[in-house]
Amino acid sequence: MSEDIFRIIYKSAAAHPADVMLGHGHIANLLATARQRNRAADVSGVLVYTGLGFFQVLEGPRSSVQPIFESILADRRHHTLAVIEMDFTAERRFDGWAMGFLGTTRELDDRLNGIGLGPVGGPETLDRLLRRTLLVLVDSPISMPWLGAREDGLGAALARRF
Template structure:
């Protein structure tokens, strides 16, 4: 089992990202490719962890690297894991009616089963968003 964590930036600097079609496409593609994980976006950056069999995770990541909506893709870790830390595909997105506190609490719940490194990376980006 492979776990890959990366961060990237939106290629549309200064332009709002329409997250809904990204969510729908990601859910379809990842279900098809048997990849699970968590994707967080603050509208500027994407932070995603992918989990699955080595070839499946690589195929998804190759597709992401070829996606012109992403720039400055940096792999934070790419390692073998015993089991999935994210049982189902999930994507975190702050809705128009979500308070920052409610959104942050939902993120923390989604990260309950994650390793300290993965949880810290996601919560660090959430904290940076709050500080901005």
């Protein structure tokens, strides 16, 4: 399985309200760092930020994805992390996206996807990213547990976004 792609999908709660996460540049800094690190490690994926929490997909060689995920576990910008899927897959869903971003509004998506993505961008690419993200959610072997996670508000916010 050395050629297979290792994928981790998780959700977590944001450590601060949206005005702090966005206003203090936490999300923009997180994306800039992730994109640079992921590009160098041949890792792709998407980060969804709902204003309440995060949903993220990381995919690539296991030797690259695992240390990145370990650093995510220690990140203080979020808490209550729950792994939805951790397994090998035959193909990438987010090839070409060092770290795509879907946020609470289309304007936020456009603004933050303009940071370091290179040649990809624009409405067609963003729509493709949204479709790929939905496919990952639907294909998750745990049958979209995030949708029923009302206790932390993240499931409801994700359901509204999509």
